[in-house]
Amino acid sequence: MNRKEKARLNLFLRYLLLIGLGIVMIYPLCWMIGASFKTNSELFSSAGIIPMAPTLDGYRNGFKGYEGMNLLHFMGNTYKFVLPKVVFTVISAVITSYGFARFRFVGKNLLFALLLSTLFLPQVVLNVPQYILFNEVGWLNSYLPIVIPSMLGGDTFFVYMLIQFLRGIPKELEEAAEIDGCNVVERLWYVIVPMLKPSIVSCALFQFMWASNDFMGPLIYINSVRKYPVSIFLRMSMDTETGFDWNRILAMSLLAIIPSLAVFFMAQDSFVDGIAAGGVKG
């Protein structure tokens, strides 16, 4: 075998590996799509994706819901806190990072050290006292415990990410704006925000995904079924499943991730850029 042949074999093997592993990675998801259209008896008898006797029973039963509330009600609940959380996260992260990246003030070094250390502060130590705190102020069984901390810059990761980006942006434009008479708030709004736009989009997208997937928060704080987000509702349906209504559970699970998938496909590049920049820099 000469060098050229060897290189071609090598290339072939690489594609084979990439495609093979890719199929293994993605097959469960494809199976899920097909399985949601299968009958319950077929579900556990064939490994194929295409249903032999397609049925919409899973979806029909899924939409029947629970005590008059259907799946859309629970999905709506999810976005009732996800959307405000995303908006507030972005606003508070931009403001906080602007403060840290562009100004000097008393105690800045100490505060910045605190900011960095909360990046590594495990949520598990905070859960119990946070719960007790939210209980005392009467926020339990509402979405406030999930939204308010984000309003106050609680998602340190995003603050840190934006600080890193801001450090890479030259200050000349702001200085020019200052000479033109822009005050600090105007400089933030007219100069910084437009330049930060790609990073802001990344923050919003990641927070959207993370907040929609969040399970433990709602599990701890929400206790009436009417306010359950779809994640808790799915888990409840799985537990209370008495018959063998498997296709219904799969159909509902699939519908629940469609918004996330749609957002991902619309904004793929922002995700990849965001994760790469955030990761490499921080």
Add this chain to the structure above:
Amino acid sequence: MKKKKKGFWKRNIGLAFVMPWLVGLLAFKLYPFIASFIYSFHSYNLFKTASFTGLENYKYILGDKLIVKAFIQTFKYAFLTVPLELMFALFIAYILNDKIKGLNFFRTIYYIPSILGGSVSIAVLWKFLFKTEGLVNIMLGALGIPAFNWLGNPDGAFFVIVLLRVWQFGSPMVIFLAALKGVQGDLYEAAAIDGAGKWKQFLRITVPLITPVIFYNFVTQLCHKFQEFNGPFIVTQGGPLRSTTLVSLLVYNEAFKRNEMGQASAIAWLLFLVIMTFTAVAFISQKYWVYYADEDGR
């Protein structure tokens, strides 16, 4: 610099910008952090006043075989999942980085599990896949391997929750991919002229140059995996024989099922100390294996 003698807020306008964050930090991070430390020395639940019990909670934890087991399982989980995940991530990123056609397509395919993996829907799916009559056993059956009761066997169930995370290697992979792009091509060319094969180039050039990124991925992933909750809670419910009762799940059970807030805080604090210890060791070990090209690196 230009104008002197201004009011406090004029001089410290930045403080005004970080004020909301500071309030949040004090109320939702610092206060709970200290409170949980104090609770951990108390017998405390929501229906009675706290009573100071000293080290009682910690003594109880260290003497309780089931709690110790949860810590051991959490160690095993973290130190099995993180290296596996990072190895896949780095290996695939390395292959993808080498002028592969359809890079974006492959990257998307590998990244999708990371986007969806944390959701309950995927946990539900995994429960289906690994049922005795589920897809995995059907496929193994086609290869002539007898069905295995994954979720009914302690090791099997443990393997299932490990696999659920390893499957999500896409996000460290994207980070590696970005880092690999930064490795200059002429280094490889020089090595190739010297007769180094692909494998040798990978070990001698690629890996050393991206050790900062390996380090970053290792520390962040380890922090997350020590606190794993969704997989054990939804897919295996901590069982069988408590093989998947990881520490986070234990804290949840103590606090929100048994209402033992003091006990739960003590367990959480022990876990915190464990995580801190490993993070500190990782940071100290940096100087022996992490290569920073410039002094600017952390």
